[in-house]
Amino acid sequence: xxxxxxxxxxxxxxxxxxxxxxxxxxxxxxxxxxxxxxxxxxxxxxxxxxxxxxxxxxxxxxxxxxxxxxxxxxxxxxxxxxxxxxxxxxxxxxxxxxxxxxxxxxxxxxxxxxxxxxxxxxxxxxxxxxxxxxxxxxxxxxxxxxxxxxxxxxxxxxxxxxxxxxxxxxxxxxxxxxxxxxxxxxxxxxxxxxxxxxxxxxxxxxxxxxxxxxxxxxxxxxxxxxxxxxxxxxxxxxxxxxxxxxxxxxxxxxxxxxxxxxxxxxxxxxxxxxxxxx
Amino acid sequence: xxxxxxxxxxxxxxxxxxxxxxxxxxxxxxxxxxxxxxxxxxxxxxxxxxxxxxxxxxxxxxxxxxxxxxxxxxxxxxxxxxxxxxxxxxxxxxxxxxxxxxxxxxxxxxxxxxxxxxxxxxxxxxxxxxxxxxxxxxxxxxxxxxxxxxxxxxxxxxxxxxxxxxxxxxxxxxxxxxxxxxxxxxxxxxxxxxxxxxxxxxxxxxxxxxxxxxxxxxxxxxxxxxxxxxxxxxxxxxxxxxxxxxxxxxxxxxxxxxxxxxxxxxxxxxxxxxxxxxxxxxxxxxx
Numbered sequence: 001x002x003x004x005x006x007x008x009x010x011x012x013x014x015x016x017x018x019x020x021x022x023x024x025x026x027x028x029x030x031x032x033x034x035x036x037x038x039x040x041x042x043x044x045x046x047x048x049x050x051x052x053x054x055x056x057x058x059x060x061x062x063x064x065x066x067x068x069x070x071x072x073x074x075x076x077x078x079x080x081x082x083x084x085x086x087x088x089x090x091x092x093x094x095x096x097x098x099x100x101x102x103x104x105x106x107x108x109x110x111x112x113x114x115x116x117x118x119x120x121x122x123x124x125x126x127x128x129x130x131x132x133x134x135x136x137x138x139x140x141x142x143x144x145x146x147x148x149x150x151x152x153x154x155x156x157x158x159x160x161x162x163x164x165x166x167x168x169x170x171x172x173x174x175x176x177x178x179x180x181x182x183x184x185x186x187x188x189x190x191x192x193x194x195x196x197x198x199x200x201x202x203x204x205x206x207x208x209x210x211x212x213x214x215x216x217x218x219x220x221x222x223x224x225x226x227x228x229x230x231x232x233x234x235x236x237x238x239x240x241x242x243x244x245x246x247x248x249x250x251x252x253x254x255x256x257x258x259x260x261x262x263x264x265x266x267x268x269x270x271x272x273x274x275x276x277x278x
Numbered sequence: 279x280x281x282x283x284x285x286x287x288x289x290x291x292x293x294x295x296x297x298x299x300x301x302x303x304x305x306x307x308x309x310x311x312x313x314x315x316x317x318x319x320x321x322x323x324x325x326x327x328x329x330x331x332x333x334x335x336x337x338x339x340x341x342x343x344x345x346x347x348x349x350x351x352x353x354x355x356x357x358x359x360x361x362x363x364x365x366x367x368x369x370x371x372x373x374x375x376x377x378x379x380x381x382x383x384x385x386x387x388x389x390x391x392x393x394x395x396x397x398x399x400x401x402x403x404x405x406x407x408x409x410x411x412x413x414x415x416x417x418x419x420x421x422x423x424x425x426x427x428x429x430x431x432x433x434x435x436x437x438x439x440x441x442x443x444x445x446x447x448x449x450x451x452x453x454x455x456x457x458x459x460x461x462x463x464x465x466x467x468x469x470x471x472x473x474x475x476x477x478x479x480x481x482x483x484x485x486x487x488x489x490x491x492x493x494x495x496x497x498x499x500x501x502x503x504x505x506x507x508x509x510x511x512x513x514x515x516x517x518x519x520x521x522x523x524x525x526x527x528x529x530x531x532x533x534x535x536x537x538x539x540x541x542x543x544x545x546x547x548x549x550x551x552x553x554x555x556x557x558x559x560x561x562x563x564x565x
Contacts, residue, residue: 009455011464016367017379023360024382027432031397034407038400077306084303088296096304098547102311104486105539105546107493108391109513110532113520114314117321117529124313149310181292210390212496213513217520230392234500237396242405249393256388 038246050247055223056232062140063229064255067208070147074204075197078155085156086163100156103149108213115146116217138220143228146215151204158200162193191274195267202263209256318536321529333530341507342515342531346492349423349511353430353491358484361438366472368439369446370454380443386435394432395500398425421503426511429497434487441483442476445557449475478553482546489542493535 042050050056085097103111119126119136129136136142166189174184212230219226229252236245323330333339364383368376386394400406402419412419419425453475457467473480495513502509510518512535519528550557 009458010370010451011458011467012366013371013373016363017371017373020360020364020367020379020383023363024379024435027428027435028382028385031401031432034400035393035397037407077303080299081303081307084300088300090300092304094551096307098543099307099311101543101546102315102539105489105543106315107495107513107532107535107539109495109516110318110493110535110539111314112495113516113528113532114317114321117525118314118317124317125309149314152310206388210388210393212390212392212499230390230496233390233392233396237399237500240405242400242403245396246400249390249396252390253393260388 035246035249038242039250041243042247046243047247047251050244051251055227056248058224059227059229059232060251060255062143062227063209063252064259066140066143066147066228067151067205067211070144070208071151071201071205073144073148074151074155075201078152078200078204079159079193079197082156082159082163086160100153102153103151104153108150108211109217111149111214112146112217115142115149115214119145119218137218138222138226140226142218142220143215143226146218147208147211150211150214151208154203154207155197155200158196158203159193162196166192191270194270194274198263198267198270202260202267205263206256206260209259210252315536315540318529318533321525322533324529325526329526330530330533333524333527334534336527338507338510339515339527339531342510342512343534345423345426345508345510346512349426349430349498350488350491352427353434354484354488356431357434357438357487358480360435361442361483361487362480364439365442365446365476368443370451383436383439383443386432389432391433391494391496392500394497395429398428398432398501402428420501421505421509423509425501426498426509429501430491430494433494433497434490437487437490438480438483441479441486441557445476445479478549478556482549482557485542485546485549489539492538 081100085093085100106114116137117123119129119142121127121130121135121137123137126137134141136145170188171184174188175181179187210230212228212234215228216231219228219231221227221231229248233245233248233252236242236248322333364379367373368380368383399420402408402412402425404413404420406420419428453471454467457471462470492511493513494511495517498511499514499517502511502514504510504514504518506518512531516528516532516535519525519531
């Protein structure tokens with residue numbers, strides 16, 4: 001580091017890096033170290049026992065499976081909404097564009113009770129679904145709907161800038177060569193969008209996996225059925241099982257980490273694919 | 279592209295195709311995003327305006343509003359200072375471990391809010407690393423206001439930094455170098471050149487940070503202990519009233535939070551429309 005310092009015109013290197021590192025150390029690293037330390041107290045046998053518990057498995061399956069399903073739905077509808085917002089001009093477009101961020105702006109507890117009131121058997125939408133024999137609130141379906149709600153803006157907001165910078169000449173060239181509209185979309189547009197689509201998918205996924213406030217109200221929190229992993233952590237804490245809570249926290253972080261690494265590998269591969277395809 | 283002879287006719291005329299796509303997008307957003315918002319206000323006013331006002335002027339509601347404002351007033355300046363320092367380091371210097379610093383700044387966005395609360399319980403709670411020491415000195419962090427502040431700082435830590443880093447990287451450092459060459463000292467350069475250049479992005483980041491700090495639920499729920507009137511912020515008051523079947527009361531407080539969200543959204547959109555060029559293209563954040 002010393003050899004570059006001589007050429008530095010701008011001040012504040014030591015101060016800014018030092019302050020940022022000290023702050024991160026105290027706020028992020030030290031508490032995470034406490035988590036790892038506490039979790040290690042469970043031991044390998046204890047960890048395997050925790051993972052073998054049906055209730056743990058059900059909660060992890062619901063959190064990760066629900067998040068995957070919700071993020072897939074968000075990827076599809078996010079692509080559609082981003083496409084419509086960037087490519088078409090229609091009255092109310094800017095308002096709709098601003099509305100995309102609503103799930104970011106609405107506090108999770110507020111979203112949670114609102115979704116519950118909406119989809120409960122006597123709610124505006126719940127009543128209609130109830131007539132069809134479909135229960136949403138207090139079922140895994142309700143958990144999924146809350147996860148769709150919180151993850152929705154990520155896909156749209158990552159796709160928009162890419163769609164805006166898309167070179168339309170490529171599309172026109174493809175069409176003038178006789179490609180159909182659907183062919184143009186699949187062969188010309190989609191390959192360029194896939195990396196951003198994966199980024200948005202990963203962000204929505206990470207958010208949905210850890211989501212708490214908007215899910216717990218609509219979930220109903222029945223063990224084995226609609227209990228999400230973060231809630232299981234809270235319940236372990238309430239029973240003073242600090243080690244179990246910490247271990248489950250580390251397991252969740254570990255799963256998320258593996259998933260995000262896999263997605264970033266997929267993204268790197270898709271970027272190469274986008275570069276080599278026409 | 280071997281089938282060059284294929285006729286270029288689609289089954290649907292393009293206009294119809296467009297109309298259908300727009301319609302699907304609009305309906306999806308109205309049902310999934312707008313309806314929940316409408317429910318909040320409808321339920322809050324379900325028993326009339328008078329009940330609504332009674333619900334939000336109750337002493338517990340008032341103390342939850344005061345506490346929420348207090349927590350935000352402590353969290354936002356901390357993350358504002360951190361965000362500026364981190365952005366200055368990330369956008370103006372090359373150093374070893376820079377990528378790691380960037381990853382650390384983003385980390386809180388991929389940690390569950392519940393875990394964000396849990397880690398402070400493990401650090402400062404009765405069973406935690408510093409628990410016995412704090413207890414011996416009569417300091418309370420968990421189940422008290424400092425815990426709420428710490429957990430909220432963790433959750434909202436990336437907002438300001440993530441807004442500033444791409445903008446400052448795109449702006450480059452010519453202005454600041456010129457100021458230095460012309461004889462400005464470090465703080466003069468910062469307050470007269472850097473700060474004016476980043477002011478709108480800074481405001482944008484602060485806005486998002488504040489909205490999240492006031493609305494945070496999961497992390498503060500874990501460290502709060504739910505002591506009515508002392509450690510219940512507005513989102514926690516919403517939860518407690520809801521669990522006590524006081525639906526009108528819960529939605530009344532929730533409607534205040536929803537108004538805060540709408541106000542945030544309005545200012546944010548206004549900033550984007552007016553100063554779009556001065557806000558760099560940024561990755562979506564927020565939670």
